[in-house]
Amino acid sequence: MRGCTIQREALDHIDILHLEGSLDAYSFPQLETALNELRELEHHKVVLDCARLEYISSAALGALIGFARRARERHGDLRLSGVSPKIQSIVELLGFHKILEILPDVETAAARFER
Numbered sequence: 001m002r003g004c005t006i007q008r009e010a011l012d013h014i015d016i017l018h019l020e021g022s023l024d025a026y027s028f029p030q031l032e033t034a035l036n037e038l039r040e041l042e043h044h045k046v047v048l049d050c051a052r053l054e055y056i057s058s059a060a061l062g063a064l065i066g067f068a069r070r071a072r073e074r075h076g077d078l079r080l081s082g083v084s085p086k087i088q089s090i091v092e093l094l095g096f097h098k099i100l101e102i103l104p105d106v107e108t109a110a111a112r113f114e115r
Helices: 028-040 058-073 085-093 106-112
Strands: 004-011 014-023 045-056 077-081 101-103
Touching (some): 014 028, 014 106, 058 085
Parallel strands (some): 014 045
Antiparallel strands (some): 004 014
């Protein structure tokens, strides 16, 4: 497995993290650090752009639920966008689609914060 690269983009009051590669036990700490930095800055509206994500472990998905819950406590959220069919099936198999909102693209995910 290869690692994961993360690029941050700020779009108004929303932070977008563009992910590329694989999120597993070895690479997830990178994302965890990025999300913790956003939380410390009081940035609680986050979109994870998964269009270039090839793999995500169930443990990483579980950790994302914790981040989403903490963001919601601060009137924000953590949303996924551009999820591949392979990753979508993992999310649904684990039942995480009931907790994590998954949208087709970054623009749609960001627009949902406006509602």
